[in-house]
Every structure is written in structure tokens, then in C-alpha cells.
Amino acid sequence: MRIRDLEITPIAFADPPLLNSWGVHEPLALRCVLQLHTEEEGLVGLGECPGDRPALDRLRAVRSAIRGLSVYATSRIERAVQEALGEGIRPIDRRSTFSAIEVACLDVQGKLAGQPVSELLGGAVRDAVPYSAYLFYKWAGHPGQQPDDWGAALDPAGIVEQARQLIDRYGFASIKLKGGVFPPDEEIAAIHALREAFPGHPLRIDPNTAWTVPTSASVAAALDGVLEYLEDPVAGVAEMAEVARGAGMPLATNMCVVSFDTIAPAVSAGAVQVVLSDHHYWGGLARTRQLGAVCETLGLGLSMHSNSHLGISLAAMTHLAAATPNLTYACDTHYPWNAADDVVVPGVLRFENGSVPVPTGPGLGVTLDHDVLDRLHRQYADSGRQVRDDTGYLRTVQPDFDPRLPRW
Ligand SMILES: O=C([O-])C(=O)C[C@H](O)[C@@H](O)C(=O)[O-]
Numbered sequence: 001m002r003i004r005d006l007e008i009t010p011i012a013f014a015d016p017p018l019l020n021s022w023g024v025h026e027p028l029a030l031r032c033v034l035q036l037h038t039e040e041e042g043l044v045g046l047g048e049c050p051g052d053r054p055a056l057d058r059l060r061a062v063r064s065a066i067r068g069l070s071v072y073a074t075s076r077i078e079r080a081v082q083e084a085l086g087e088g089i090r091p092i093d094r095r096s097t098f099s100a101i102e103v104a105c106l107d108v109q110g111k112l113a114g115q116p117v118s119e120l121l122g123g124a125v126r127d128a129v130p131y132s133a134y135l136f137y138k139w140a141g142h143p144g145q146q147p148d149d150w151g152a153a154l155d156p157a158g159i160v161e162q163a164r165q166l167i168d169r170y171g172f173a174s175i176k177l178k179g180g181v182f183p184p185d186e187e188i189a190a191i192h193a194l195r196e197a198f199p200g201h202p203l204r205i206d207p208n209t210a211w212t213v214p215t216s217a218s219v220a221a222a223l224d225g226v227l228e229y230l231e232d233p234v235a236g237v238a239e240m241a242e243v244a245r246g247a248g249m250p251l252a253t254n255m256c257v258v259s260f261d262t263i264a265p266a267v268s269a270g271a272v273q274v275v276l277s278d279h280h281y282w283g284g285l286a287r288t289r290q291l292g293a294v295c296e297t298l299g300l301g302l303s304m305h306s307n308s309h310l311g312i313s314l315a316a317m318t319h320l321a322a323a324t325p326n327l328t329y330a331c332d333t334h335y336p337w338n339a340a341d342d343v344v345v346p347g348v349l350r351f352e353n354g355s356v357p358v359p360t361g362p363g364l365g366v367t368l369d370h371d372v373l374d375r376l377h378r379q380y381a382d383s384g385r386q387v388r389d390d391t392g393y394l395r396t397v398q399p400d401f402d403p404r405l406p407r408w
Pocket residue numbers: 018019020178206208254305306307308334
């Protein structure tokens with residue numbers, strides 16, 4: 001079963017004004033939907049990946065190189081992708097490009113075999129995958145941002161209210177707060193407020209390396225006995241190790257362990273106890289299962305990271321987590337923030353008690369909604385890219401958008 005073509009559709013979907021240590025989320029998140037068409041039987045495999053212009057350029061660069069290859073030959077496809085990308089592309093971007101294509105190949109393989117992707121990965125060891133409530137400090141609204149009904153969350157009471165909405169709607173157990181936004185004392189107070197409001201719910205905070213070693217140490221002391229893990233408090237292996245030595249909870253990361261070659265130095269230094277996987281950045285579902293084996297061997301915990309994403313990625317994440325026995329932490333997902341714009345037909349992907357039941361249909365088990373895809377693609381074409389100007393406000397610019405290439 002050979003690849004006839006890779007259809008690349010950039011899309012833009014609404015993202016609320018969520019805050020992180022870099023600022024506020026842009027009004028539109030850029031993503032890309034892949035449809036991998038086969039030569040025989042007219043099958044289509046789905047993939048999803050970042051949709052910024054460099055990511056799209058990389059996909060266009062590899063498109064002809066994978067034509068004619070077997071959908072089963074993922075190692076050969078990976079090599080063809082690497083060769084087509086040539087020199088000068090960051091390893092993480094190489095892995096990300098291949099990852100979306102690998103997911104689309106697995107979707108086709110599953111459709112051919114009449115088996116869900118989780119079976120192709122060794123079989124689901126859980127029927128449903130737990131996700132965490134991913135809390136963000138949030139403005140009520142922002143210029144250029146579409147209105148939403150979540151409200152603002154700018155203090156402990158707002159964070160507790162946001163957690164309540166997410167837990168009421170989705171049933172999450174674990175709760176993760178994106179920190180590094182306000183002074184650490186305010187974020188510590190928010191975690192204590194969550195602990196009081198939701199006793200028994202595992203809690204995490206992730207400031208995306210915004211803190212210094214002393215700040216991280218005092219946050220770790222203040223939250224001792226409260227957190228299931230502290231994620232990326234500080235940048236650098238040596239700095240993470242220094243924090244880890246005095247912290248009463250495990251340190252987790254998706255920023256200092258980002259590839260296989262970064263595992264050993266971090267482990268030797270005692271810098272991390274939990275690794276957050278992410279198939280987009282680790283080079284696909286098979287590679288991420290290899291990460292699982294390495295973590296098991298080294299006695300590291302395994303969790304899962306997310307960025308803004310839609311249902312094709314959620315399906316892939318769910319199949320992967322279901323078939324990775326030692327992925328025992330609840331996975332991150334941004335899905336509740338973006339679900340209203342999903343490109344997959346509703347129904348299969350749903351949250352029950354904080355978990356997504358593993359899709360049982362062939363392949364990823366999800367179906368593309370072409371009307372939504374077209375709408376989000378038009379939104380991409382019409383809006384250009386939103387960037388923050390030097391006054392902190394968002395504006396629409398078109399520098400990396402070429403209207404002559406609306407769809408590849
Ligand atoms: O856990 C993480 O590092 C992230 O989720 C990175 C994301 O970019 C997150 O900070 C966000 O969406 O603002």
C-alpha cells in the first residue's frame with residue numbers, strides 16, 4: 001500500500017487569552033492537518049502538527065520524497081524525510097515533521113488491518129486515558145480575541161473557579177497550573193487554594209523555567225507534600241539538579257530532557273524524575289514508546305506534554321498513552337480550550353471522568369469534518385499571523401503568509 005500524496009492543509013483556530021511566562025496566547029493557533037492518500041484503495045490517513053510557516057515549508061519539502069513509499073515502511077519514510085530536509089534543520093523540527101507523517105501512516109495501517117492504532121503499538125493496556133485539568137491564568141478578553149465563556153482567572157479564586165469549571169465539565173482528577181506568570185507567592189497561594197478546594201486531586205505547577213534556583217527552592221519548600229510533581233521550575237540540567245536535591249517532590253520536564261541524547265546527562269546529574277513525552281517532538285508514536293522503555297529502565301516516571309491541538313492529535317495521544325504501560329501520570333491536554341473548533345466529527349473523542357476512552361475504530365478512529373476543515377483553512381488564509389507588537393498588543397500581519405499558496 002503506497003503513498004500517492006500528502007495533502008497539507010494549514011488551519012487557524014480560536015485560542016483564548018491564556019497567559020504563560022512569555023505573554024498571552026495569540027487569538028488564533030496555527031496548526032496543520034495532513035491527509036495522506038494511498039495509491040490503492042483510496043485510503044486517507046490523518047496527521048496533525050504545528051502550522052507555522054517553517055513547519056509548512058518542511059512538509060512541502062518532504063512531500064515528493066515520500067510518494068510511492070509503503071505506508072508500512074515507517075523507518076524508510078523517516079529516512080526519506082531526513083534526507084529531503086537536508087542540512088540546517090533543527091533535530092526537533094525534523095522529528096516533528098516525521099511525527100505527523102508517521103501518525104498518518106499508522107492511521108492508514110489501522111484502516112487496512114481493521115485495527116485501532118493502539119493495537120498496532122502493542123495493544124491498549126487501559127481502556128481510557130486520564131488527562132489533567134490544564135489551568136491557565138487568563139484574561140476575560142483581549143483585542144482580537146474571540147469572546148469565550150470561561151471568564152478571567154487572575155488570582156487564586158479565579159484559578160479555583162476555572163478548575164471547578166473544567167472538573168465539572170470533564171471530570172479531571174489531576175490538576176496542572178501553568179505558572180511563571182505572577183510573583184511566585186501568588187502562584188503558591190493559588191496551589192494552596194486548589195488543594196483546599198479539591199482535596200485528593202493530584203496537583204502540579206509548571207512555570208516553564210521562569211524561576212531562579214533560589215525561587216524554585218522556596219516554592220518547592222512551600223509546596224512540599226502538596227504537589228505530585230514540580231515541572232521545569234528552572235532552566236538547565238545543573239540548575240534543575242540543584243533544585244531537585246532540596247525538593248521534596250519529583251521534578252518533571254519537557255524542557256531539559258527533549259531528545260534521547262539529553263536523557264543520560266539529566267539522569268546522571270539527578271536533575272529529573274519524570275519525563276513529559278510528546279509524540280510531536282520525540283519523533284512519532286513508535287519513538288515515544290521507546291522513550292517509555294528508556295524511562296522504565298532508568299526508573300523515571302513518564303507523563304505527557306501538550307501544546308494547543310485538536311482531535312487528530314488527541315486521538316494519537318490517547319492511542320499512544322493507552323499502549324504505553326508505564327505512562328501512568330495523567331496526560332496534559334489543551335483540548336478543552338480549543339475543542340469548539342475541532343476538525344474531527346464529534347462523538348468518538350469524549351471525556352468520561354477525566355479520561356478519554358481509547359477509540360476502537362480502525363486507525364485513529366476519528367473522521368475528518370471537511371466543512372470545519374474548510375472553515376478553519378479559510379480562517380488561516382484570511383487572518384494571516386497574529387503577533388504582539390512592542391506595546392504588548394496583538395495585531396495581524398501577513399509576512400509569512402503567501403496567498404498564492406492557500407493549500408498545498
Ligand atoms: O508544558 C509546557 O511546557 C507547555 O504546555 C508549553 C505550552 O506552550 C504552554 O505553556 C502554553 O500553551 O502556554
